[in-house]
Amino acid sequence: MYYDKLIFEISTEGRKGYTLPTPEIKRYDLPETLLRDDCPGLPEVSELDVVRHYTNVSFKNFGIEKGFYPLGSCTMKYNPKINQDMSNLPGFTSIHPYQPIETMQGLLHVYYETQRMLSEISGLDTFTLNSYAGAHGELVGLMIMKAYHESRGDFKRKKVIVPDSAHGTNPASATVAGLESVEVKSNKDGTVNVNDLKAVLDDEVAGIMLTNPNTAGIFEKDILTIAKLVHDAGGLLYYDGANLNPLLGIARPGDMGFDIMHINLHKTFSTPHGGGGPGSGPVGVNKKLVKFLPKPVIEKHEEGYTIDYDGDALTIGQISHFYGNAGVYLKAYTYLLTIGKENLPNVARYSTLNANYIKESLKDVYHLPIEGVCKHEFVFDGLKDKSTGVKTLDIAKRLLDFDMHPPTVYFPLTFKEAIMIEPPENESKQTIDRFIDVMRSIAKEAIENPEKVKGAPYNTVVKRLDEALAARNPIVKYKDLLEQ
Amino acid sequence: MHKYLPHTHEDIKAMLEKIGVNDIDALFAEIPKALLNKDIDIPSSMSELEIFDHMNHLASSNKPLIPFIGAGAYDHYTPSIIRHLIERQEFLTAYTPYQPEISQGTLQYIFEFQSMITQLTGMDVSNASMYDGATATAEAMFMACAQRRKDKILVSQTVNPNIVEVIKTYARYKGIEVVMVAEKEGITDLESVRLTLDSETAGLIVQTPNFYGNIENYSEFKATLDEHKALFIINQDPSTLGHLKTPRAWGADIAVGDCQTLGVPLSFGGPYIGYMATTTKYMRKMPGRICGVTKDTDGKRAFVLTLQAREQHIRREKANSNICSNQSLLALFVTIYMALLGKKGVYEVQQRSIDNAHYLEEALLKLPSFEKVYPQPFFKEFTLRTHLDIDTMLKKLEEKGYLGPLPLRRYANDKTDLVTFAVTEKRSKKQIDEFVSILGGLS
Amino acid sequence: MNIPKDLYYTESHEWVRVEDGVAYVGITDYAQDSLGEIVFIELPEENDQLTQFSEFAAIESVKAASDLNAPLSGVVLAINEELEDNPELLNEDPYENWIIKIEIEDDTEINKLLNAEEYANVCE
Incomplete structure (x- = not known):
């Protein structure tokens, strides 16, 4: 049975879902002139109403614990339960951010150690955990890039070089940080074209933003050359940590020459995506940039941890109200302790093994535009047989009928029918083999019964949606529905 | 083998065979040698039991205090x-x-x-x-x-x-x-x-x-x-x-x-x-x-x-x-939260915060060490001038398990003797009375 | 792709029809096809002064957004208000549904526009 009620539609006047102690203190009335003259139209429901409602709503979602989730560039790995339990300990959740320093040493230890372990893993000197998400980390990183050049009196460096295969967030972050993005065409495999890069390197370049491996899963083998070219031109290298997973314990962005990077704890370090947040996007920098990190700064001394609210005179400033998403980095910290030094390289190795295995198992029926070894993810450019008219979108929707989350589709933009597959390290060979079987059966069905594939999905709670209708006639709240 | 990493030897062998390489390291061959295998200083893998101990130890080295402070973070009731x-x-x-x-x-x-x-x-x-x-x-x-x-x-x-x-x-x-x-x-x-x-x-x-x-x-x-x-x-x-x-x-x-x-x-x-x-x-x-x-x-x-x-x-x-x-x-x-509280609860819960905050203000103003600064109406947070030594006051409150008001001295040179209190519906009359009596004892 | 012979074009896919010193401006068939289902258009106001090849409106589809550039300089004489409520008209017939009318300021600017044949090359 499909549950389609909104919480407002099960509201019954007079019901309530909370309790309060008997009042012991006399009522105080605020001045009438400051009060609203109506009552906010919130629903009135019992506790069981709420529990049933959101439980039924939850059934309309697809989580990692249900099935395979090979979303490229999103690293949908298992979110361990112990992480959740540890971050929920009252000794962490009940701490006010302005408590005296000596009453929050445990939390400060977690902050400091997490950033220190990230430094070790990435080869950069120091991290801040204050940034809330990957995009937030990018913004902070680019602010640091700009602040660095300005601190040297170099005000004309405004250009940020971004490959055309990059995610749209990269150029958007550059604009928001007051920089200008300059797109460079990439090679067919999405790697940087060194000659094209040379052509744009001048004394106006602030830096370059790269993911490595890139969005097609290809390691930038000229990275040392690229780093030298950019540094020689006076620019800095920014590492977008979206694809860090296949390098864990294998190679470090800092050693490659990157000066600034962000990490998505909700990708590489197993914290849940939560349907779109909260994430955490720590930003790491090399030694010469540490003083630009945002404030407040958590510091370690012999006598314990302290918080420097003012930061260095060169700090880019404050970018969050407090100290970032503690509830998230507590989970990443727990994960790092669980995985440990000895297993870290296997995260990289097995995710890479899984991706190459899928690639080799399907390339006879799906078009593989980039031959050769990939890292943790790779891209197909639609079906090999294009005559059926079955598009990538159809394949994605058909996968839904087999209880599998589709891969990332239509990204990177450099491939018209891109299907970007990332099978994280904790997926077993059995799960992966089933995915391969399903992908092959869809390819077969595309030839035998293309209309069937184009009409998918069939087993989901709703079918394909009219997105144009939603955008032309925006209904964005319950009241709009009532007025319709 | 690790609980988050399911591949057996046989799995790996079969997968490598399909790929056509002899070992996993061959999949990383394009990475410049100079970049590989750096020593990383992070702890060895810990078992669940060790993690429980470690995290419980860290959690207990934080000391939860009963907040009478807000400044952007308020101690409200969370339905279970x-x-x-x-x-x-x-x-x-x-x-x-x-x-x-x-x-x-x-x-x-x-x-x-x-x-x-x-x-x-x-x-x-x-x-x-x-x-x-x-x-x-x-x-x-x-x-x-x-x-x-x-x-x-x-x-x-x-x-x-x-x-x-x-x-x-x-x-x-x-x-x-x-x-x-x-x-x-x-x-x-x-x-x-x-x-x-x-x-x-x-x-x-x-x-x-x-x-x-x-x-x-x-x-x-x-x-x-x-x-x-x-x-x-x-x-x-x-x-x-x-x-x-x-x-x-x-x-x-x-x-x-x-x-x-x-x-x-x-x-x-x-x-x-x-x-x-x-x-x-x-x-x-x-x-x-x-x-x-x-x-x-x-x-x-x-x-x-x-x-x-x-x-x-x-x-x-x-x-x-x-x-x-x-x-x-x-x-x-x-x-x-909003569904549970509903149109009446969102009012009723915050009315308690308002009542509590005004009860505290009234009690503090009866002490010789506090006086009113602003002639404005307030909700659950309010600012007073104090004649007490602020560090002594905060220390004393902490000893008794309370997190004191926010001193404004950090934010403005002309507000060195101002402090801001916040009181939510979670504070009982007993807690507020005790809080006032600690401050009264300092006067 | 439909490219009427009697119109002028820009490289950014606007068309112009010149009638008695007035320019009717719209988007080409190629533009509407690349954008897909158009859901919103942000129009300028009447009497706004436009400069050749600078932005004068924004158009949004489900999956894309694009700025429109003025093919000619001049004052906006009229806007096609019907598009505000029914932007999909631009998908249905891009040449019938003009977006704005401009009072042409400088005839010689027309020389900088493309003819149908030249525009066809742009679309290839």
Whole structure:
């Protein structure tokens, strides 16, 4: 049975879902002139109403614990339960951010150690955990890039070089940080074209933003050359940590020459995506940039941890109200302790093994535009047989009928029918083999019964949606529905 | 073998065979040798039992105190069922709702969240949430500047200084000029707004209840701003909106704030959740996700991310904001909170905060060591002058298990003897009485 | 792809029809096809002064957003208000549904526009 009620539609006047102690203190009335003259139209429901409602709503979602989730560039790995339990300990959740320093040493230890372990893993000197998400980390990183050049009196460096295969967030972050993005065409495999890069390197370049491996899963083998070219031109290298997973314990962005990077704890370090947040996007920098990190700064001394609210005179400033998403980095910290030094390289190795295995198992029926070894993810450019008219979108929707989350589709933009597959390290060979079987059966069905594939999905709670209708006639709240 | 890594020797062998290489390291052959195998100083893998011990030890080396402080993080009551519901794997482990057919759960609660935020604020449209209240305010500044094509913003001195800091950071790099508007008797001075406002101004940012706890009165603000077509941005604690006049009623073009006050645990400052709401007129300039209603091919009602042409993945370098995700799970948290409280509860719960705060103020003013500073009405937070040594006071309170008021000396040279208290519905009369008697003992 | 012979074009896919010193401006068939389902258009106001090849409007589809550039300089004489409520008309018939009318300021600017044949090359 499909549950389609909104919480407002099960509201019954007079019901309530909370309790309060008997009042012991006399009522105080605020001045009438400051009060609203109506009552906010919130629903009135019992506790069981709420529990049933959101439980039924939850059934309309697809989580990692249900099935395979090979979303490229999103690293949908298992979110361990112990992480959740540890971050929920009252000794962490009940701490006010302005408590005296000596009453929050445990939390400060977690902050400091997490950033220190990230430094070790990435080869950069120091991290801040204050940034809330990957995009937030990018913004902070680019602010640091700009602040660095300005601190040297170099005000004309405004250009940020971004490959055309990059995610749209990269150029958007550059604009928001007051920089200008300059797109460079990439090679067919999405790697940087060194000659094209040379052509744009001048004394106006602030830096370059790269993911490595890139969005097609290809390691930038000229990275040392690229780093030298950019540094020689006076620019800095920014590492977008979206694809860090296949390098864990294998190679470090800092050693490659990157000066600034962000990490998505909700990708590489197993914290849940939560349907779109909260994430955490720590930003790491090399030694010469540490003083630009945002404030407040958590510091370690012999006598314990302290918080420097003012930061260095060169700090880019404050970018969050407090100290970032503690509830998230507590989970990443727990994960790092669980995985440990000895297993870290296997995260990289097995995710890479899984991706190459899928690639080799399907390339006879799906078009593989980039031959050769990939890292943790790779891209197909639609079906090999294009005559059926079955598009990538159809394949994605058909996968839904087999209880599998589709891969990332239509990204990177450099491939018209891109299907970007990332099978994280904790997926077993059995799960992966089933995915391969399903992908092959869809390819077969595309030839035998293309209309069937184009009409998918069939087993989901709703079918394909009219997105144009939603955008032309925006209904964005319950009241709009009532007025319709 | 590790519990998160399932491959057996046989699995690996079979997979390598399919790929056509002899060992896994061959898959990393293109990485320059000089980069490989650096020693990394992180601990060895720990078992669950060891982690329990370690984390419990760390948690117990924090000392929870009973807060009489707010300053952006408030100790409100969290109904027990919220955590159980938001930790359902369907919500917790799902990706951003890009595949709407299997994300109707996330999309539906975002729609409910938007509906509730618009009910509280009186605005026409809300997005799916922002990182926190401070960044939401900074994003509102970007939105106003983009809309008006101006690069100057006014910010009231009564706005929480941490929010001002974030605004200034965002403004500095984007090339926006921030001009502070003076306060008068603890609220934004309209006269100062008039003097600072000019044709180059994109908008004004104010906060109510403000940093000192005072409730601001925005009569005549809108008309003043309209003279220069400047946008009115109000940052307001959403938990006060069961009582107080809405941003819409004051004429706000953009309403923002932090929903931490809707039952979200203190958690050392995060994760919290910002909100942003605006009028239909500016809907297409708003950053972040927005969920709308549509139909599927069978005509069934369904939810979908909409107005995506605003967003960074489409606009790229022309986007007004680089924000991708939101604080989705926290949006679910506060949606459930608002559903449980309902239209009566949101008023009743905060009436207790109001009662408690005024009871505390009255008791403190009976002590010789405290006196009133501002003649303004307040909600759950208020500022007093104290003759006590502030460090001694805070230390004494800490010894008894209380987290004292916020000293304002860090934020303003002329406020070295001012302290700001916050009291929520969670404080019992017994706690408040004990708190007062500790302070009374110092006088 | 439909490219009427009697119109002028820009490289950014706007068309112009010149009638008695007035220019009717719209988007080409190629533009509407690349954008996909058009959901919103942000129009300028009457009497706005436009400069050749600078932005004058924004158009949004489900999956794309694009700025429109003025093919000629001049004052906006009229806007097609029907498009505000029914932007999909631009998908249905891009040449019938003009977006704005401009009072042409400088005839010689027309020389900088493309003819149908030249525009066809742009679309290839």
